[in-house]
Amino acid sequence: MAKQTFDSFDDIDGVILQALAENPRIPYSEITDTLSEMGYEMSPEGVRYRVDKIIDLTTVFFLVDPQTVSWEILRVAVSTKDTENSKREAFDFLCEQPFWHVSRGVGTYDLYAVGSLPSLREVDELVTRVREAECISKVEYIVVTGRNQDMTQYLNMDYLPTLEEE
Numbered sequence: 397m398a399k400q401t402f403d404s405f406d407d408i409d410g411v412i413l414q415a416l417a418e419n420p421r422i423p424y425s426e427i428t429d430t431l432s433e434m435g436y437e438m439s440p441e442g443v444r445y446r447v448d449k450i451i452d453l454t455t456v457f458f459l460v461d462p463q464t465v466s467w468e469i470l471r472v473a474v475s476t477k478d479t480e481n482s483k484r485e486a487f488d489f490l491c492e493q494p495f496w497h498v499s500r501g502v503g504t505y506d507l508y509a510v511g512s513l514p515s516l517r518e519v520d521e522l523v524t525r526v527r528e529a530e531c532i533s534k535v536e537y538i539v540v541t542g543r544n545q546d547m548t549q550y551l552n553m554d555y556l557p558t559l560e561e562e
Contacts, residue, residue, distance in 0.1 A: 405453075408436055412446055467512045469540035470519050472526060473505040477533045483507070485531040493522060505536075 408431060415427050424440035424447070431438050438446075474490070476482040483506050490498045495511040513519050519539055527535045 407434075408438065409446060409450055411436075412443060413450060416447070467514050468516060468519050469543075470511045470513055470522065470537060471540065472509050472523065472535055472537040474507040474509070474526065474532055475534040476506045476531055479531070482531040486529065489529050489531065490526070493525065 411431060411434065412427055415422050415430060424443040427443045428438055428440050431443070472490075472495075474486060476486045483500065486507055487498065487500050490507060490509045493509070493511070494513065495509040497510040498507065499509075500507050511522065513522065516539070523535060523537050526532060
């Protein structure tokens with residue numbers, strides 16, 4: 397089944413997502429109270445409807461702290477060769493490797509990937525495999541040794557359009 401598109405994502409959706417990120421079991425009535433304090437009128441049924449719509453847009457993403465399980469986080473940035481199909485080939489190649497996130501876009505690099513591996517030896521083997529791929533011209537990487545994770549910044553309300561802007 398095709399994913400449904402969301403015509404607009406507004407402040408109310410952001411408040412709902414932030415509340416659910418802080419406490420996935422929060423009652424809809426508490427979210428309604430929070431919205432009311434912010435000047436939005438919505439019933440618990442309306443919140444439930446919005447949550448159902450938001451769930452259609454999201455992916456479940458459980459991250460284990462790799463340091464706790466003694467795994468290494470590998471992040472690679474890849475430039476591809478200047479051939480007709482190199483970007484597609486490199487993307488497909490990375491998707492076949494043990495990366496749990498592979499993305500392509502516009503910027504300094506053509507592709508970006510993140511994986512978790514149980515040892516530095518396996519990190520080294522994977523980086524070597526990526527470097528040796530025919531369609532790839534350059535690989536830069538980092539093995540993460542520390543990180544800050546602030547999910548409140550994931551959906552920073554300052555960057556969402558306000559209802560007045562629409």
